[in-house]
Amino acid sequence: MTRRTDHGTGATGTADPTGTAAAIECTDLAYRFGETRAVDGVDFTVEPGEVFGLLGPNGAGKTTAIRAITTLLPVPAGMIRVFGHDVARERMPVRRLLGYVPQQLSADGSLTGRENVGLFAKVYDVPRRERRPRVDEALAAVGLTDAADRLVSTYSGGMVRRLELAQALVSAPRLLILDEPTIGLDPIARTSVWARLTDVRRATGMTVLVTTHYMDEADQYCDRVALMHLGRIRALGTPAQLKEELRELRRHTGAAASGTATLEDVFRHHAGSGLDDDHAGGGFRDVRSTRRTASRLG
Structure with missing residues (x-):
């Protein structure tokens, strides 16, 4: 699948004339919902071409x-x-x-796959003359050509999840952001x-910037990950670096450890303590939304 280079004068502009700027640069990012500080001074950078995982328990601040x-x-x-570009x-x-x-x-079950992707091509302001080939290209990229008119x-x-990926790809984005893209899917569909x-x-x-609760996905597909807990970044690095740091910590503290550390062990180490009823699992709306999505994909 080819990438567009003509996103309009505003998209290329003069913000990054040399093409060397970070894909994402967050500096002391903070956001409140009333008295709740959902994101509390977060700093991280995502490099161009990187797959960056934003991990953490529900309510950590990832979606915010x-x-x-x-x-x-x-x-x-x-x-x-x-x-x-400053957002x-x-x-x-x-x-x-x-x-x-x-x-x-985000897909509409009463439309065909092709119609769904075509609708997003309009939303993303893909030029009319390019829409049909771009829709076909996006559907082919996710393996849905044969099912496009169902x-x-x-x-x-x-x-459905692959269709939603096609919807996001139809504009040939430089940055793809995925929030729990495989939630509710069986292992074969996730793969x-x-x-x-x-x-x-x-x-x-x-x-690619992705959030996921599947540590095996983050370990296998992410170049680097940041682990959030209670609105802050608790650990950041490659999966291999974070696992090695935990192994070294265990060795120096004399903690018993069998075998090698996993990314799930790293997750538990940084986010497993301090989880309580006020923070764990997000709010009622988060739980309801997650369960609806999982049930519709099941």
Whole structure:
């Protein structure tokens, strides 16, 4: 799948004339919902072409951070840059660079796969003359060409998630943001989604920011991960680095350890303590939304 280079003058602009800016740069990112500080001074950088995993328990602040990066939540100028563009001052240029697959389902079951992707091509303002070939290309990239003219209500859960990936890819984004893209899927469907995503990345060099609760996915597919807990980054590095740091910590503290550390062990170490009823699992709406998504994909 090819990448567009003509996202409009606002998307390329002068913010990154040399093409060397970070894909995402968050500086002291903070966001409140009333008295609740959902994100509390987060700093991280995602390099172009990287697959970056944002991990953490429900209620850690991951989705809030993503919504701020995608311009869906307002933040002060200077907190977030996407390929050199300040999301507070250059919302439309930033949006032209993004593809976004939210945790909640975005496909319409009463439309065909082709119609769904075509609708997103219009939303992303793909030029009319390019829409048909771009829709076909996006569907082919996720392996849905043969099912393109079926109603989405007949799709399996894995096919629906791949369709949503096609919806996000139809604009040929430089940055793809995925919020729990495989939630509710069986292992075979999860592998299928990631296989298609990996193929697209290899073909385009696209940058990916993903949240997931599946540590095996993060370990296998992410170049680096940041682990959030209670609105803050608790650990950041490659999966191999974080596992090695935990092994060294265990060795120096004399903690008993059998075998090698896993990324799930790292997750438990940084986020397993301090979880209580006030923070763990997110709020009622988060739980309801997650269960609805999982049940519809099951």
